[in-house]
Amino acid sequence: MAKEPNTPLYKVLIADLKRQIDDGYYKKGDLLPSENELCKSYGTTRPTVRQALGELTQMGYIIRQHGKGSIVSEPKNGLGILSLKGSTAGVGKKNLRTEILVKTKRIGWPVDFPYELTDTQREAGCLYLARLRHVNGLPTLYEETYITDIDLPRFTMHNLAKHSLFETLKKNHHVEIKEGEQKIWAVAASKRIADLLSIRPGKPILHMKRSMQTNKANLLMYSFLYCNTEEYFIQDYF
Amino acid sequence: MAKEPNTPLYKVLIADLKRQIDDGYYKKGDLLPSENELCKSYGTTRPTVRQALGELTQMGYIIRQHGKGSIVSEPKNGLGILSLKGSTAGVGKKNLRTEILVKTKRIGWPVDFPYELTDTQREAGCLYLARLRHVNGLPTLYEETYITDIDLPRFTMHNLAKHSLFETLKKNHHVEIKEGEQKIWAVAASKRIADLLSIRPGKPILHMKRSMQTNKANLLMYSFLYCNTEEYFIQDYF
DNA sequence: AAATTAAACTTGTATATACAAGAAAAAATA
DNA sequence: TATTTTTTCTTGTATATACAAGTTTAATTT
Numbered sequence: 001m002a003k004e005p006n007t008p009l010y011k012v013l014i015a016d017l018k019r020q021i022d023d024g025y026y027k028k029g030d031l032l033p034s035e036n037e038l039c040k041s042y043g044t045t046r047p048t049v050r051q052a053l054g055e056l057t058q059m060g061y062i063i064r065q066h067g068k069g070s071i072v073s074e075p076k077n078g079l080g081i082l083s084l085k086g087s088t089a090g091v092g093k094k095n096l097r098t099e100i101l102v103k104t105k106r107i108g109w110p111v112d113f114p115y116e117l118t119d120t121q122r123e124a125g126c127l128y129l130a131r132l133r134h135v136n137g138l139p140t141l142y143e144e145t146y147i148t149d150i151d152l153p154r155f156t157m158h159n160l161a162k163h164s165l166f167e168t169l170k171k172n173h174h175v176e177i178k179e180g181e182q183k184i185w186a187v188a189a190s191k192r193i194a195d196l197l198s199i200r201p202g203k204p205i206l207h208m209k210r211s212m213q214t215n216k217a218n219l220l221m222y223s224f225l226y227c228n229t230e231e232y233f234i235q236d237y238f
Numbered sequence: 239m240a241k242e243p244n245t246p247l248y249k250v251l252i253a254d255l256k257r258q259i260d261d262g263y264y265k266k267g268d269l270l271p272s273e274n275e276l277c278k279s280y281g282t283t284r285p286t287v288r289q290a291l292g293e294l295t296q297m298g299y300i301i302r303q304h305g306k307g308s309i310v311s312e313p314k315n316g317l318g319i320l321s322l323k324g325s326t327a328g329v330g331k332k333n334l335r336t337e338i339l340v341k342t343k344r345i346g347w348p349v350d351f352p353y354e355l356t357d358t359q360r361e362a363g364c365l366y367l368a369r370l371r372h373v374n375g376l377p378t379l380y381e382e383t384y385i386t387d388i389d390l391p392r393f394t395m396h397n398l399a400k401h402s403l404f405e406t407l408k409k410n411h412h413v414e415i416k417e418g419e420q421k422i423w424a425v426a427a428s429k430r431i432a433d434l435l436s437i438r439p440g441k442p443i444l445h446m447k448r449s450m451q452t453n454k455a456n457l458l459m460y461s462f463l464y465c466n467t468e469e470y471f472i473q474d475y476f
Numbered sequence: 477a478a479a480t481t482a483a484a485c486t487t488g489t490a491t492a493t494a495c496a497a498g499a500a501a502a503a504a505t506a
Numbered sequence: 507t508a509t510t511t512t513t514t515c516t517t518g519t520a521t522a523t524a525c526a527a528g529t530t531t532a533a534t535t536t
Contacts, residue, residue, distance in 0.1 A: 233422060
């Protein structure tokens with residue numbers, strides 16, 4: 001179960017530096033090795049190193065200062081679900097438990113689905129699953145996911161409680177999120193959502209609708225989230 | 239009042255393509271000219287063109303498909319305040335009116351300021367302003383902004399109702415946002431916020447705290463937002 | 477000793493080029 | 507005609523290099 005051999009060098013660099021930051025080897029405020037030093041270490045050239053540093057910048061791991069260097073930024077906390085491309089940083093994996101409320105199953109697209117679907121998508125149908133995430137035992141985030149059912153044989157077998165949905169898609173089906181859009185509202189909790197999150201109906205709840213495009217043309221994913229932000233909050237970086 | 243002469247070529251490309259997409263010359267689903275065609279048009283090479291396309295991708299204007307090309311994405315709507323780096327796409331400028339509730343003034347940092355401040359920042363003090371944004375006449379977003387008062391002479395003179403705060407900082411003070419972090423909650427409207435947004439106290443409100451780093455080392459900005467998402471919503475792209 | 481200048485770093489922008497790999501169109505084949 | 511193969515066009519990854527410009531350190535000058 002080794003890693004893929006053909007991983008682009010710049011992605012290796014991203015993974016390495018990210019891990020070292022996550023592990024605390026580089027701490028907030030530290031300077032990363034300069035671009036030229038990284039070039040030597042990895043036997044490559046500046047454009048490649050810069051591509052990696054550019055993505056780490058976008059992921060919120062570092063900020064770069066002209067003439068000075070790449071400075072490690074804040075460690076992550078909060079429910080970092082918005083930063084899709086950069087792992088599930090989150091609140092610390094130990095405190096996060098994912099409960100599957102509806103196991104992955106094949107359904108037709110809901111008639112009142114709020115996003116426009118192509119003919120190809122309609123024909124393909126979709127996979128549906130519903131999860132409830134607990135943070136330190138507290139039910140905090142309810143999420144319904146719809147995935148276009150294209151090129152995903154035996155997908156329903158995977159255990160999505162242990163592994164992240166995105167990791168599963170990547171490792172087992174080579175599907176990666178490329179682009180996405182999200183809409184955010186503050187709403188009053190309905191009876192159903194209030195029951196799921198163990199809160200009082202009418203309590204303010206964060207509601208999000210997200211659509212995500214992948215590296216496979218017609219394989220779009222959608223998720224609808226309801227988050228109790230009493231104890232925790234949503235966080236992201238730009 | 240012409241544009242700066244030393245604008246990097248890739249930024250010119252970004253601005254040109256962005257304008258053409260905003261103007262509707264390229265519509266959703268269209269293919270942009272290929273990288274090589276853009277090279278010819280602008281008399282440059284692929285890395286430069288790719289830098290521009292990469293940033294447009296990050297801004298949500300296009301998605302790129304290997305072997306096919308750069309596809310124009312969704313037109314923007316919603317209150318696009320999260321997509322800082324890519325202009326105030328927003329709900330359409332005609333429908334957006336900004337009311338200044340507190341004109342820019344120099345104050346000391348609040349004692350209960352929720353972010354950590356460096357000594358340099360404390361010494362510098364801060365500029366404060368408060369704005370209320372109306373969408374189609376409806377008070378929708380209340381925003382308080384704190385800016386570290388470094389290298390910003392005569393800043394208080396600018397008219398922030400007409401021009402975007404970020405545009406003013408860029409054009410008049412060469413300050414650009416580089417990085418940022420935001421936290422999001424759904425909260426019940428307090429009496430004060432309810433009055434400002436002309437809603438019932440207790441109504442669910444989107445609350446955000448954002449901190450932003452700029453190209454000047456100690457010049458950090460902070461803003462605290464309260465948004466009524468009854469009629470409109472917050473949208474962003476990743 | 478203090479202020480200025482110069483040098484040695486850093487990242488930012490850019491050119492020129494090469495080959496790999498995905499997608500679509502054209503050509504060849506059954 | 508329908509299918510397969512080839513070609514062409516696209517973006518993805520990478521090397522090698524050059525100079526500009528911001529920051530810090532060291533050397534020089536006052």
